[in-house]
Amino acid sequence: MAESVPLSTDRAPAHHEALDRLQTLVADDLSRVNQIILDRMQSSIPLIPQLAGHLVSSGGKRLRPMLTLASAQMLAYDGRRHEGLAACVEFIHTATLLHDDVVDESDLRRGIESANAVWGNKPSVLVGDFLFSRSFELMVEDGSLDVLRILSRAAGIIAEGEVLQLTTSNDLGTTEEAYLEVIGAKTAALFAAACEVAAVVAGRPQAEWDALKAYGHNLGVAFQLVDDILDYSAKQAELGKSLGDDFREGKITLPVIIAHSRGTDEERAFWVRTLEDTEQVDGDLDHAIALVRRHEALAETAARAQSFGEAARRALDPFPDNEAKRLLLDIVDFCIDRVY
Incomplete structure (x- = not known):
């Protein structure tokens, strides 16, 4: 058995106050989730836990699993099924990151070398497949x-979203509607599923499944809109990410x-030269940043994120007030406030 890799929780406390409070709320459950992750990514083939652990332990926020845990708490679920889910x-999520970095030819992930930069594309894709198989084992065991x-549908939608993004890359004819379809699939689908399954295990009525799905979807869209703003913002460096990757x-x-x-x-x-023809020279990124600012594209995108954030908040209206609900509402602010 390969050696376990500790799960990092290093973050910037001031910026992540809401996230810290959410993590405190679900701390006991999250500890057991982390142990499940460590146990299930083990293999007799040493490269698998080594490569998977490189990404799993690299400081990710665990936001998506925490949404599952917090949603279950909001519904007063007292079982343990939500931990495996x-x-x-x-x-x-981790499998898609491994695959995304290969597709995007990314050298960095969360400020450190990406798995494909360290081990190459083939091992990264195959270990991503291994993690997908582990996720399906956990689904079946539930x-x-x-x-x-x-x-399983969410996994399929994510893959469709990534393929759709390939078809829109380098195409300035892409509409806002098409762009929102991409991020609704590649990002928001997993947020939505992460929340909805909590209502399933808690035995709640279909209306509550739908409400939590709507909360997660709208939160996920807002989250991705802000990520897209950050690619053209100095805040990106503060968050440990590379400026201008997109x-x-x-x-x-959208910007x-x-x-x-x-x-x-x-x-x-x-824009045609740099994005469609991919002929980029020194200074082009600075000019692109100047253009999105000149035309208030970042502010406009932030306003769209706020709109989706409001929809996420409204989706929680049917649920009674408790600490978990208040923190799920606060997480909407966390996702949007990363841009400020």
Whole structure:
């Protein structure tokens, strides 16, 4: 058995106050989830836990599994099934990150070398597949066909979203509607499933499944909108991420769509050269940042994130007030306030 890798929880306390309080609320459950993750990523083939552990222990927020745990607490669920499903959610997320870094040819993940930069593309893809298989084992062990349907469908939607993003990359004809379809699939689907399964295990009525799914979906869209803002913001460095990754990869995100639509012919020619033709030179990223600011594309994207955040908050209206609900509402602010 390969050596276990400790799970890092290092964060910037001032910026992550709401996240810290959420983690405190679910601390006991999260500890057991982390142990499930460590146990299930082990293999007699040493490279598997070594590579998986590199990403799992690299300081991720565990936001998605914490949403499962907090949603279960809000519903006063007193069993243990949500712990295995929270681990399942994290395995799906981690597998997609391994695959994404290969597709995007990323060298960094959370400020450290990505797994594909260290071990290469083939091992990263295959270990991602291994983690997907672990997630499905956990779904089956739970024994609920509804849980299996929700989480397996989410995995499929995420894959569809990534393929759809490939078709929109380097295409400035991408509409805002198409962009929202991409992030609704590749990001929001797992947020939605992570919350919805809590209502399933708690034995709640369908209306509450739908409400938690809506909360997670809208939160996930807001989260990704803010991520797309940060790619063109100095705040990115404070969060341990590389500035301009989306720009260098030719990704068409909402700030670009807005800036391009409002730009002059000369500015549009710049976007075509850098994103469609991928002919980038020194200084292009700075000019791109100047353009999205000039046309208030970041502020406009932030306003969209606020709108989705409000929808997430409204989705929780049917639930009685308790500490878990208040923290789930606060997490909406955390996701959006990362940009400020």
